[in-house]
Amino acid sequence: MSISGFIPRATRACHPDAVVSEYLDRGWWQEDTLPGLFASWVERRPAETATTDPVNLADLTGAQPMSMTWQELDEFVRRVAAVFHARGICQDDIVAVQIPNSIALVATYLALWRLGAVATPMPASYRRHELSGIVDACSAVAVVTVGRLGDRSLATEASGLLSGHPSLRTVFAFGPDVPDEAVEIDTAAVPASDVEEAETYTAGLVHTVNDRVTICWTSGTEAAPKGVPRCHADWLAVGRGVQDGLETTEDSVLVNPFPLVNMAGFAAALLPWLLGGGHLVHHHPLDITVYLRQIQHHRATHTTMPPAILTMLLQNDVLRKKFDLSSLERVGAGGAPLPPSVVAAWQNDHGVEVINFFGSNEGVCLLGAPGDMPDPTIRAQHLPNYAAPDHSWVVRLSRSTSVRLIDPVTGALVDTVGGRGELRLKGPTVFGGYLEGTATSSPFDEDGYLCSGDVFELCGEHGEYLRFVDRIKEIIIRGGMNIAPAEIEGLLQDHPAVAEVAIVGIPDEVLGEKCCAVVVPAADATPTLDDLTAHLRARDIASFKLPERIELVDTLPRNAVGKLLRRHIRTDLLESL
Template sequence: MSQLSTTRSRRRCHPADKVADHLARGLWRPETVTDLFASWVERRPDRTATTDPSNLGDLTGAAPRSLTWRELDDHVRQIAAVLFAHGIRTNDVVAVQVPNSVSLVATYLALWRLGAVATPMPTSYRRHELSGIVAATKAVAVVTVGRLGDREFAADALGLVGEHDGLRTVFAFGPHVPDGAVEIGDVPVPAEQAAEADARAAGLEHTVNDEITICWTSGTESAPKGIPRCHADWLAVGYGVQDAMETDEDSVLLNPFPLVNMAGFAAALLPWLIGGGHLVHHHPLDIGVYLAQIQQHRATHTITAPAILTMLLQNDKLRNTFDLSSLQRVGAGGAPLAPSVVAAWQNDHGIEVINFFGSNEGLCLLGAPNDIPDPELRAEHLPNYAAREKEWVAHLARHTEVKLVDPETGEIVTSTGGRGELRLKGPTVFAGYLEGTAASSPFDEDGFLCSGDVFELCGENGEYLRFVDRIKEIIIRGGMNIAPAEVEGLLQEHPAVAEVAVVGVPDEVLGEKCCAVVVPAEGANPTLEDLVEHLRRHDVASFKLPEQLRIVDTLPRNAVGKLLRRHIRTELLETER
């Protein structure tokens, strides 16, 4: 009888028959994320594995460092020992709010080593979001930092202890760890304590269906939705992206995207664990620091926003200040890519840009250079995996079903030039939202994930897809999703607001910004500063704060009273022309 035979059963994501089917057909691999990590520790113990942001000291006060695979393994085991000594056990959910760093990666690996589940959060989240996530997941602990910039992260988290049933511990990386929090990281661990944690980890049987993360997304509902994921579907995403990134043991991957959801995990963490190279962290985006890191570490791969690619191409002086010659491939997504920009990077600088399109729920389409060699074509198009007559490099093509559905008629779009909602079924798709965090299922009657994104069928034989628009009403600001209903609900409490709608307006750098469209209360004259201050009192993340205000007499609604945000946005843009 194993040491863990009396513990509660593991949290699983998918039904057992689906797991067996996917493994038998090769849709999933019989390995875990922790297996991958252990393999590199064994094969490359003394090679550099990961490096902190060069400005980490300015951010948190901690000295930046690089660790080999063996040193990273030691760091993971030390963190796991502290977690275990303070009660973290198999199936426990732990909220993690740590900036991109060696310690963030080590925290994830330590939790998974113990069979616990990480629920990652961007550092831009504040008490409002943290409280909601702790409540929804029944998290027993928070792992964070003592301080980040001028914010006291650990102290904020300690303020929630006692307000939520089950939340009992706040762990914090130093320096600046307040009283009441448990310091984690480079702290001595008694030998007996470390041995006990090692024994627990060694006795734990991992399966590919074990839940390891609960990430968060925002849709049309008023609160974020939880997205549980297991080893198998994360690695399906990772190997799919790897077909385009093509990292290996000699690769140096610089990551500026928060390691909290699909963007950071799929384009950075997983390609690093699959390829076995060197992961360099960056946080938050500082273009000078970012370019200096490319030069210093001779980065071969990175990911960035399309606006950054455009800006660097147009700014010869800035670009030529740094040696970027080591770069081979750059992943970009979250906003449309300009064909001329992608072509210039490839033809003039020898850097191939990969067109990524994904979602936390499991959409995973990517324009790999080997699939779409023409950079201008690749900038605007993604592969239609339903076009089976074409041989795609991406192995996901063989296991992914894709269809476009006319949102008005429900008919499947089959003619080139036709447009419809992208729906997808395959090994990258999650099993469903965390109970209690979504009002409806994201799947149609045939089990396809409904993306809420409209694409056009392109190419001579419908072999490509071109993004057109979103059915969903989320605002995407700098890669971060904002649910209008959430912000509206808080603004509606302001005494000067009678009605409010929050919509996205175009922005050249961030993609979109929030605009609050307000019908004032009688006799009131609300200002943008009033509304922002009101939201700040609710500890709302800064990226959700409205940056424009429009005062109107009425807001358009449908027959049942639902806001017609698309109409509002259209009218808003027309008045600005």
């Protein structure tokens, strides 16, 4: 199977026809679409609660929190779609979405997909710098956002892009505090004729499982983010794989603290909700007291937690015992190794099974499910090796996902226990290739396997497990958000007090990693951390990307062609801390 690694910007399909036919014939993909799944729950459970806003939504955006049944959500989605359609949004249009976790966000996705449009989600923390690049890269025709978020006017920030981006026609915003230059999404005031026209339009659309529905964004070693197109079928393949671990049902209540903008939020919350038909409760940004209160109030059965939060709650008896968390059955975790003692304690002492996830926007397909790894101490630090001979797995993706470990130096297949290599993957959850113009090379090898950039060790008595070792890629992951060092370095390089700069990740107990700026000062200059952060803030960069430590050095190590040896910089820095 030949995969080019790039998806043309104007092409609706995510995968070649031959791949689609193969995956459907093998049963690896189904004929379902995301709007179709939603419609099935509206028909089957119209009066049951479908989704609930964050309890602190009024503090975040000024809007009053709501809870909706499946039927109420369906009506809301239809009216939001009517607002979009009346302003020209139609099939294949790409629409940027910047909304905090809420009913409004889910309704926006469903409304766009109903119209055949493509959503390109962006974290609420993104500012003009990131928004501008994404709008240009995907030729977005509109932005959907909220009037305000905290002390920021997101709608005003987005409206500031209208004059400088030829593709961008409209900014839509949920209220309150919507500026005049944006179109307010007031579903109570939508004319009946607009709803009827939108319904007529959607009834005439032809959808395929290979149609693009999202373009998510990921940062690697390059300064600019890369677009990751996804279709109905590969998203649902991801969701069904995760379902084998989470096992959500109509009775499940999911509290989701991860932003619904990329793999973490979609795979662990939105898709299990659409597949299981339960109740999705929104939360974000993380406020630990509000979050635990939501779990208690809604009697949540499922949630996701960063490893650091799992550990902190286990160690903090006072905080944990303030809330009744006894309804929890399964918790998803990933992004960092899990302490075996923590996973064992949650399971043995509190009856909560922790699921170990591994994945990326490009391809998620490995998870440590209790049915495959009943021992929590093994599940904490290992993932299943679907390539292990004579071994069967509960997770259905094991039968459709091909896994290899490749020595990154020699290119040889690693098949000896204790050996280490780059994880490479092929199967129905792997994307079809980056958005044209957003990547300099293909992410696939000559055999069509996705090169993950992550090094794993082959473990277990017969090589049945994989253990994460390190990342080949140089991205920094802070609280689940990817930071490309080259992007920050490029912005800091024009600071007058900076001669050279390298951004590296250093460990953080809560966030996993945080940014450190290693700076060679310009002559007669002594830059401070405040100097650097002020310089970056002036360029409207997202706050999570700001350096949180500075180290001044005389020189930065480089190789023979002048490339920064960032790994050496980080090693030297960690030794000095």
